[in-house]
Amino acid sequence: MTPADLSRTVLHAVHRAVAENALRAPVPARVRVERTRPGGSGDYACAVALQLAGDAGLPALEVARILRERVAAEPGIGRVEITGPGFLSFTLDASGDSDRAVLDAVREKGSAYGHGGALRDEVLQFHHAREVRAAVTADAVRRLVISQGAQVRISCEEAGEAEWGLLGVTVDAYGTPPVPLAPIRPVPAGATAEELLERLGADATRWGLLRPASHDRAPLGDELLVQGEANPLFRVRYAHARARALTRGAAALGFTSASDASPYEAASDASPYEVASDAAPYEGPARPLLELLADHPRVLLAAARHRAPDRVARQLEAVAHAFFDFHDSCPPLPSGDEKPSAAHRSRLALAEAAGTVLAGGLSLLGIRAPAHL
Incomplete structure (x- = not known):
């Protein structure tokens, strides 16, 4: 179950409680779930009971109990606890079915995994100065909010550099807007687009401008061109290229991922989604990667809401690591004379999903994801 799935599950529980007259309160348009903070209980937490308590005329703890009954039995939910004044804390089911749901969602949606309609009712207008970092940031914010369903228009105070087009930047209007618009105001780059393109090229320039938070200075040195692990952009793109190379290597060996396998190919005494042991699917080193993929839709939505493409860059770095x-x-x-097994197919499915998420995230930043490096 992804965070977006969990949000829909909790919202459905609210609908049920209201329909069954167990709760008398307006149903919110959406329910926000967040990663539990260090030291907290469960995987995710939600404050919807506190949000509804006033309208329902009930203590938040009572609202939480009503909702817990309706969420606990849902597929993908391992445990639901009530903490503090009425927070719901969720521990997701770590079973193979839940894991497969994440990989199936990535496979089904491809590079659009994590896109959604949470902002579909919003029409946004952004305005920025004639400065390359502001222009690139506004472009990345445009991509992010569109991925979440919003309509967006970008204006600049005056005509920009011709080289902005080489960085993938488009501007809808120039001049001072007649009404105040949401400003995009990162710390300026201290260089022109022409200078950055000549020295770094388009992809490294965009990464260098977008990776730091907008209130931080953007380091734009030659380290962005280093072909090694010390360069986060190289590491992210190399992880993507390596994932694609695994698919090619598997095809050369005559097998596919678990999600592609035919019933004959998947036949095995072991689960086709088993990785580390017979006891639990996708455990050990696979678990952090799978959890990052499951969390990807939430990261994209948060980055869109906060106009923060740097959050996407950090997510991609974490996925690559x-x-x-x-x-x-x-x-x-498999290595040597080893034959492909169900475990290899399941590992390949996870690696392919990681490559897909990396490609989609880089695309939202306006950066290419080469299949070969």
Whole structure:
């Protein structure tokens, strides 16, 4: 179950409680769930009971109990606890079915995994100065909010550099807007688009401008071109390229991922989604990677809401790091005379999903994801 699935599950429980007259309160348009903070209980937490308590005329703890009854039995939910004044804390079911649901969602949606309609009712207008970092940031914010269903228009105070087009930037209007618009105001880059393109190229320039939070200075040195692990952009793109190479390698060996396998190919005494042991699917080094993939839709929505493309960059770095930890500990391809097994197919499915998420995230930042590096 992804965070977006969990949000819909809780919202459905509210609908049920109201329909059954157990709760008399207006149903919210959406329910927000967040990762539990360090030291907290469960995987995710939600304050919907506190939100509804006033309208329902009930203590938040009572509202939480009403909702817990209706959420606890849902597929993908392992445990629901009530904490503090009425927070609902959720521990997700770590079973193979829940894991497969994440991989199936990535496979079904491809690079659009994590896109949604949470902002579909919003029409947004952003305005920025004639400055390259502001222009690139506004473009990335445009991509993010569109991915969540919003309509958006970008204006700039005056005509920009011709080289902005080489960075993928488009502007809808120029001049001072007649009404105040939401400003995009990152710390300026201190260089022109022409200078950055000549020295770094388009992809490294966009990463260098977008990776830091907008209130931080953007480091734009030659380290962005280093072909090594010290360069986060290289590591992210190399993880994507390695995932694609695994697919090619598996095809050369005549097998596919678990999600692609035919009934004959998947036949095995072991679960087709087993990785580390017979006891639990996708445990060990696979678990952090799978959890990051499950959390990806929430990260994209948060980045869109907060106009913060740097959150996407950090998410991609985390996915790349977890991918290499998993890859090195649980090789998706057999070695030597070893024959492909169900475990290899399941590992390959996870690696392919990671590659898809990396490609989709880079696309939202306006950065290419080459299949070969």
